[in-house]
Every structure is written in structure tokens, then in C-alpha cells.
Amino acid sequence: MPRVKVSVVVPVYNTGKYVDECAPSLLGQSLPADEYEVIYVDDGSTDDTLARLEKIAAKHPNVQVHTRPNSGWPGAPRNLGMSHARGEYIQFVDHDDTLGPEALERLYEFAKRNDADVVLGKMSTTMVRPRRLFRHTVDACTIENDELMQSMSPHKMFRRAFVEEHGLRFPEGPWILEDLLFVSAAYLKAERISILADYPCYYWMKRDDGGNNTQHRFSPRHGFWSNCRTIVRQIKDGTEASDDIDALQNRLLHRLYHVEILSRTREPEILREDPAEQRQRFEAARELALTEFPAAVREGLPTVSRLRADLLERGDFDGAVALAERVREVKARSEVGALRWEGGRLVADVTLDLLRGDGEPLALVERDGKRWLDPELLAGVPGAEDGWEVRDPFRLAYAELVVKDRDREDWWYPEGDLEVRLEPLGEGRSRLVASGRLLLDPERLAGGRPLERGVHDVWAYVQLLGIDRMVRVTGDGTPGAPATGPALTGGRLALPYWTAGGQLALDVDQRQRRLGPDTAGAAAANTGRGRRSLPLPYIAAAAGAPARIKVTVSSLTLDAELIPAPEGITAELRLPARLALPAGRHPVTLPKTDTPVAHAVVRDGALLRLEGPAYEPGTGRRLLDSVADNGQVRRVRRRLGR
Structure with missing residues (x-):
């Protein structure tokens, strides 16, 4: 057994x-x-x-x-x-x-x-x-x-x-x-x-x-505070005490302090709950913070969290409420550069920062050789009238891009890291920004495997100065329009687009979007010419398998293929060698699209060549076409491979 x-x-x-x-x-x-x-x-x-x-x-x-x-x-x-x-x-x-x-x-x-x-x-x-x-x-x-x-x-x-x-x-x-x-x-x-x-x-x-x-x-009735104390002491008993803010014990206690203690002082809880009930929680959190958590834990917090902890320690409930109201208004902003396909990956430069409630950047102000938290954020916050020093603007600051599978709730992390840096705003002011490159590979993103068929939304998480936000990556493209051209990756089509809200999303294998309407203009302008395959320079491609698609050639609906072009950068459309159609030049369209993506030239049920809609044959080609019904000419053309 x-x-x-x-x-x-x-x-x-x-x-x-x-x-x-x-x-x-x-x-x-x-x-x-x-x-x-x-x-x-x-x-x-x-x-x-x-x-x-x-x-x-x-x-x-x-x-x-x-x-x-x-x-x-x-x-x-x-x-x-x-x-x-x-x-x-x-x-x-x-x-x-x-x-x-x-x-x-x-x-x-x-x-x-x-x-x-x-x-x-x-x-x-x-x-x-x-x-x-x-x-x-x-x-x-x-x-x-x-x-x-x-x-x-x-x-x-x-x-x-x-x-x-x-x-x-x-x-x-x-x-x-x-x-x-x-x-x-x-x-x-x-x-x-x-x-x-x-x-x-x-x-x-x-x-x-x-x-x-x-x-x-959360229920004090069930011993929340005493249980939290038990967990804190378990961690303290299992680790060595130290005044170093980065010592192991202080790093481990940071999570408990931030989640279980500071939650009682910040939005949304302090603004959502009944004030009388929340004051009791605030006081219980204060007592636990002062008696069980080493000072190094509070000193190791990023700027805004350290201010919350200071208000908590001093018992300033009204100040904590006022700060929560101001911080609640802070929004994250994303800026996306030109999107493009490189080597099968969707690539763009991304920048993230924080904005105050009035839409202006959350700034740091230099004064007396020190940096101070944006005074507009602190306006009306009791206990912060003299400002709040930013000792280390990079303390626990980071940002990352994440991609969400909309159908399955799976989250994946693209390649590359975002770097947090200070950017001058002029007049002694600066802001923290996180910037880097989005590198989204549909064939490797899901733990080294291809993304599942479906829509995948691009998000960003940013934590700056102790303020954290999840935000959809948003660009200035037209809502509902392509963010860049389609790509052929791993035998499937990947279609980047801006959602109705202007956020970046990627449709893998035509779950909601369809190839055709978004490329109609580029297709109509195609001047290419080929044999069974027609170059489609407006579709990026990486080396890999072809994708099967449905096309209509005049009245005949059939299976065609998108294949990587020989140069390995763009795609080509390939039709079967035999077509049950009369001789002539037939429009090739994609489902639900009237604009031809190509024209198929057919003779004797055989596909002679594919032409782009804007392809214009020279005089010699027109002459050959005009006499193509002559049997002897056809035999000569076949012999010449034309």
C-alpha cells in the first residue's frame, strides 16, 4: 500500500x-x-x-x-x-x-x-x-x-x-x-x-x-489584544533584542505593528468605525505599542507610518483622524511610454508617483539642511504644525508591476525591477518616483509557462513614504483602442489595448478582442506581395508555432495560418495551396471585418499569390494577368515558377 x-x-x-x-x-x-x-x-x-x-x-x-x-x-x-x-x-x-x-x-x-x-x-x-x-x-x-x-x-x-x-x-x-x-x-x-x-x-x-x-x-471580546501580546512575546522570546532598526526581531515585529497596531490609527478603519468604539481601540493599541514593542520598531517605520506611530504614542486621536483624512486623498499615478513588442515581449517605460488630493505631486521640502514631509499633507493635522522630518525617504520604499489574470484571479510578476529615486521639482522641492521597464512575456509570465487564454490586466503596487497604493497602469491612449499592434507569440495572438477606463490590458488568444477591426487601416495600406504567404508588417511575431485563424476568401470560409516571417520580427498570412474558387482576384477578410487583409489571386483552383490591398502590379504583371487564361501561357508561367 x-x-x-x-x-x-x-x-x-x-x-x-x-x-x-x-x-x-x-x-x-x-x-x-x-x-x-x-x-x-x-x-x-x-x-x-x-x-x-x-x-x-x-x-x-x-x-x-x-x-x-x-x-x-x-x-x-x-x-x-x-x-x-x-x-x-x-x-x-x-x-x-x-x-x-x-x-x-x-x-x-x-x-x-x-x-x-x-x-x-x-x-x-x-x-x-x-x-x-x-x-x-x-x-x-x-x-x-x-x-x-x-x-x-x-x-x-x-x-x-x-x-x-x-x-x-x-x-x-x-x-x-x-x-x-x-x-x-x-x-x-x-x-x-x-x-x-x-x-x-x-x-x-x-x-x-x-x-x-x-x-x-477583529474582536476585543475574543481577546484580540491579549492574543496579540502573546504573539509579540513569542517572537521576542525566539529572537535577540537589539536597538538596530534592521535587526531580525525588529523586522519581524514590524508586520505586527504595522497591521495590528497602526491599523487602529489609519484609514479606512479610523474613519469608518464608530468614533467611540475606535477611541477604545486606539487606546488599547497605544498601551500595547508602548509596553510590548521596542522603540526600534517604531523608529524603523517609513515617514508617514512613523508620524502615525508618534500620534498614537502621544494619545492624539484627533491628530490621527486628521492625518487619515488627508492621506486617504493621496492617489497613485502611472505614466506609460510608447508600447512596443520586442522579442516577443510587450515593452514600455513606466513611472509611478503619488499625488495629493489636489492633484499636485506629494513633495518633500528641503529646509535647514533637512527634508520635510509635504506641508500641504499635514495642514490641519494637530501635532504636526511644525512639520515632520523625512529622515530616510527610501525607508521600505519599493514599487512593482503585477499582471492579473482576470478570469482566474492569478497574479504574476513581469521581468525587471522598478527603481525608486528622488526627482527635483524645483525651489527646494522634490518627489519620490518609481520607474523602470515593463517586460511582459505572454509565453513565460505564468511561472515560466504561457499565460492562460483570457484578459490580463496590468497593475502597479507602490509604497512610498509609508503610503501604499494598488493602481491600474493607465496610459493616455484612446479608451477601447489598441495600445499597440498585435503580436503572434507561441501560436496565439496577443492584443494589447486600453480598457474603457484607459487602463492597460492584454488579451491572449482573442478572449474578448478580435484581430481585424484594430488593424483594418494598416491592412488596407499593405503594399506587400507574396506567394502562399503575405507579409503583415503590422503584426509583431516571435519565433514559434503558427496560429490558426479563420478567413473568408470571397464567399469561401477556411482555416488559414499566421506564421512568423523569416526575419523573425513580423508575421505573415498563409493560405492553403488549393482554393475551390473561380479564377480571379478575391478579397481575403477576417471574421466580422469588411476591410480586406489581402487579395488572393487564383487560377485553376490554385493559389498563385497573395497581394496586399494596396499592392499595384506593374505593366508586365497586368499583361500576364490579362492573358492568363491562355493554356500555353499558363504552362509557361508554371514552368517559370511565376
């Missing part, structure tokens, strides 16, 4: 239909069914969840169902599931999420190859922004890679022997932040942590009813 490689532990409670939606992704894995098990643990459901689970288990020998009295939280069910696990590795999955079809096989093989204690599989999600942690696959790292703190959900693969050796368990009962306690403990103990970033392993999606939205889980 094959050994069990992976145990999938799924806690459930009153899940209903979501059990049936999740189950196919768990039971249809590429890993053989006798090499993994699915362990459902029902936490005392009162609906039909248990009946649904038992029905699934009856059909699948590798499915177990266990029950327990309701605990009100996923920790106890997960612990029970771990106690029944026989797999070499344990993968946690929530009942309303799904796995990629090859997730378990890829994660297990990756874990074994790297002898990993913990494996993080790439997550696709509508719940949070994409994490740069998953930009590159990492064979092995430790907690020294503080980017691990970007991913604190339990939806990972853990070596069972490692979990048992260190007695890792989830806190049980209503214990909010239970996942942070378990995962941070695992990170601190692990000798080898691996990150699989080239395949979407886990789909963490927002439910229709909002039932898995973690923003609703």
Missing part, C-alpha cells in the same frame, strides 16, 4: 454548499488518490454540513470525517485533524477555498527536494493584495527572510514530524489570531522554509455571503 504523502486537514462548521464547491478541487488532485488523504473535521455543525461530508466520504476511500462538539473557532478542529493525519506532510485548507489541480503534487515534490519543514505555495486571492513574497520561487530560507511575515495564514504545507517534534498546536476555543500564533511559531522553529511561487496552489476567495472575510474577525 503506498504511503500517505499528504494529509489535507479541513475544519468545517455550518459550511453547507461550500463543502461541495471546495471538494472537487481536493479530490481531483494530480497526486494519486492513494497517496493523499482528506480529513474533514466538523465542529458541531447544526445544518446539513455533516450529511454532505458523509456523502463525499462514502464515495472516496481517501476521505475521513471526524466530528467534535462546537468550539466556535478553527483551532480545535485543526488540532483534531492533525492527530488523525498519517501523511508525511500536512496541508491546511479552509472549507470555502480551493486548491490548484497540481497543488499537492507540486508542493510535496518541492518539499521533498528541499527537505523543507514548511512550504508556502503561491496564493491567488481576492482577499488581500498580491504579496511580493511570491514573486520568485525560493528553494530554502529561514525566518531571516522577514518577507515571510507577509503570509501568516495557515494555508501551507507543514512536515508532520516537524510539527510533532516542536509540539505545534493551534490555540483552541474563541482565540482570534490563532493562525498568527501557529505560523509564527513554525517560522521561528523551522530550519528550512521553501516558497513555491511558479504555480497557483491555493485559491483564497471572498465568499458571496462574506463569511470568510477576516476584517470582521
Whole structure:
């Protein structure tokens, strides 16, 4: 009997239909069914969840169902599931999420190859922004890679022997932040942590009813602040204290401070919640910040975050609200240079910056040999009347481009990096900008594989001065129009265009856009001439397979091909050698397009040549065409290869 490689532990409670939606992704894995098990643990459901689970288990020998009295939280069910696990590795999955079809096989093989204690599989999600942690696959790292703190959900693969050796368990009962306690403990103990970033392993999606939205889980009633204190102390106990802002302990605590503490002082929460309730949160956050977080954590924050922390420490709730109102107005702006195809990649220069609410750049002001935060941003903020110094404008600043698969919610990172720099604005003012080159390769972007058929939107994430924004990359092209010409890549057409909102998108394999209308003008002006193939210089191409397309030649609809031209830069249209058409010159059109892309010259059912619509034959060609019906001339022409 094959050994069990992976145990999938799924806690459930009153899940209903979501059990049936999740189950196919768990039971249809590429890993053989006798090499993994699915362990459902029902936490005392009162609906039909248990009946649904038992029905699934009856059909699948590798499915177990266990029950327990309701605990009100996923920790106890997960612990029970771990106690029944026989797999070499344990993968946690929530009942309303799904796995990629090859997730378990890829994660297990990756874990074994790297002898990993913990494996993080790439997550696709509508719940949070994409994490740069998953930009590159990492064979092995430790907690020294503080980017691990970007991913604190339990939806990972853990070596069972490692979990048992260190007695890792989830806190049980209503214990909010239970996942942070378990995962941070695992990170601190692990000798080898691996990150699989080239395949979407886990789909963490927002439910229709909002039932898995973690923003609703903030609850002082369930011990939020005391639990947060426990996690902070666990990290402090496992690392060495230091006054260096870049020391490991301070880098790890930065995530907790930024997410769990400063969230109580910034938009949207401080502007959205009831002021009386928010004041209580503010004071609780202040007490925890002052008693548990080293000063080096606050000193290591970027400029605006450090100002928020200062207002928090001083107990200035009104100042924090005023700052949140001003920062909420800040927008990110993208500028895109001329788009073009180079070697099968969509290329453009991209620049990102931040704008104040009035549309002016968020500036830094030089005064007394120092840099100060834009006074317009601080206007009306109590406690900041004298300005706020920008000690290090590049502190934790970065920007990146990401491409979203609109149909699948997968996020991918194009090649190249964006560089953050200071750009003078004149009169002692400057601004931070991030700039670089978009290099989007449709045949390699998806973890070294081709993008799936569909529309792919280009986004940018920017974090400058402690203000972070996700923004669609927008250009000044006509909304709904091509951003540049089409390209033939890997046997498919890639069509860049500006959406109705003016944002950059790429349609791969004609999911929504069609070749034809966007190229009608260029097609009509084509003066080229060929035999069975006609050069189409307005379509870029990289070396690779041809693409099959439908064309109409007069009244005959048939399959044609787009092929890379011999020079490897542009494409050619190739028609079959035989055409069931009368002799003559026939227009060649694409579906839903009236403008000819070519004309086919046919004699005796054979394609003699293809001509561009603007091709004008010389006198000799017209004479030969005029006598082409003469049998002897036709024989001579065939002999001459004309």
C-alpha cells in the first residue's frame, strides 16, 4: 500500500454548499488518490454540513470525517485533524477555498527536494493584495527572510514530524489570531522554509455571503489584544533584542505593528468605525505599542507610518483622524511610454508617483539642511504644525508591476525591477518616483509557462513614504483602442489595448478582442506581395508555432495560418495551396471585418499569390494577368515558377 504523502486537514462548521464547491478541487488532485488523504473535521455543525461530508466520504476511500462538539473557532478542529493525519506532510485548507489541480503534487515534490519543514505555495486571492513574497520561487530560507511575515495564514504545507517534534498546536476555543500564533511559531522553529511561487496552489476567495472575510474577525471580546501580546512575546522570546532598526526581531515585529497596531490609527478603519468604539481601540493599541514593542520598531517605520506611530504614542486621536483624512486623498499615478513588442515581449517605460488630493505631486521640502514631509499633507493635522522630518525617504520604499489574470484571479510578476529615486521639482522641492521597464512575456509570465487564454490586466503596487497604493497602469491612449499592434507569440495572438477606463490590458488568444477591426487601416495600406504567404508588417511575431485563424476568401470560409516571417520580427498570412474558387482576384477578410487583409489571386483552383490591398502590379504583371487564361501561357508561367 503506498504511503500517505499528504494529509489535507479541513475544519468545517455550518459550511453547507461550500463543502461541495471546495471538494472537487481536493479530490481531483494530480497526486494519486492513494497517496493523499482528506480529513474533514466538523465542529458541531447544526445544518446539513455533516450529511454532505458523509456523502463525499462514502464515495472516496481517501476521505475521513471526524466530528467534535462546537468550539466556535478553527483551532480545535485543526488540532483534531492533525492527530488523525498519517501523511508525511500536512496541508491546511479552509472549507470555502480551493486548491490548484497540481497543488499537492507540486508542493510535496518541492518539499521533498528541499527537505523543507514548511512550504508556502503561491496564493491567488481576492482577499488581500498580491504579496511580493511570491514573486520568485525560493528553494530554502529561514525566518531571516522577514518577507515571510507577509503570509501568516495557515494555508501551507507543514512536515508532520516537524510539527510533532516542536509540539505545534493551534490555540483552541474563541482565540482570534490563532493562525498568527501557529505560523509564527513554525517560522521561528523551522530550519528550512521553501516558497513555491511558479504555480497557483491555493485559491483564497471572498465568499458571496462574506463569511470568510477576516476584517470582521477583529474582536476585543475574543481577546484580540491579549492574543496579540502573546504573539509579540513569542517572537521576542525566539529572537535577540537589539536597538538596530534592521535587526531580525525588529523586522519581524514590524508586520505586527504595522497591521495590528497602526491599523487602529489609519484609514479606512479610523474613519469608518464608530468614533467611540475606535477611541477604545486606539487606546488599547497605544498601551500595547508602548509596553510590548521596542522603540526600534517604531523608529524603523517609513515617514508617514512613523508620524502615525508618534500620534498614537502621544494619545492624539484627533491628530490621527486628521492625518487619515488627508492621506486617504493621496492617489497613485502611472505614466506609460510608447508600447512596443520586442522579442516577443510587450515593452514600455513606466513611472509611478503619488499625488495629493489636489492633484499636485506629494513633495518633500528641503529646509535647514533637512527634508520635510509635504506641508500641504499635514495642514490641519494637530501635532504636526511644525512639520515632520523625512529622515530616510527610501525607508521600505519599493514599487512593482503585477499582471492579473482576470478570469482566474492569478497574479504574476513581469521581468525587471522598478527603481525608486528622488526627482527635483524645483525651489527646494522634490518627489519620490518609481520607474523602470515593463517586460511582459505572454509565453513565460505564468511561472515560466504561457499565460492562460483570457484578459490580463496590468497593475502597479507602490509604497512610498509609508503610503501604499494598488493602481491600474493607465496610459493616455484612446479608451477601447489598441495600445499597440498585435503580436503572434507561441501560436496565439496577443492584443494589447486600453480598457474603457484607459487602463492597460492584454488579451491572449482573442478572449474578448478580435484581430481585424484594430488593424483594418494598416491592412488596407499593405503594399506587400507574396506567394502562399503575405507579409503583415503590422503584426509583431516571435519565433514559434503558427496560429490558426479563420478567413473568408470571397464567399469561401477556411482555416488559414499566421506564421512568423523569416526575419523573425513580423508575421505573415498563409493560405492553403488549393482554393475551390473561380479564377480571379478575391478579397481575403477576417471574421466580422469588411476591410480586406489581402487579395488572393487564383487560377485553376490554385493559389498563385497573395497581394496586399494596396499592392499595384506593374505593366508586365497586368499583361500576364490579362492573358492568363491562355493554356500555353499558363504552362509557361508554371514552368517559370511565376
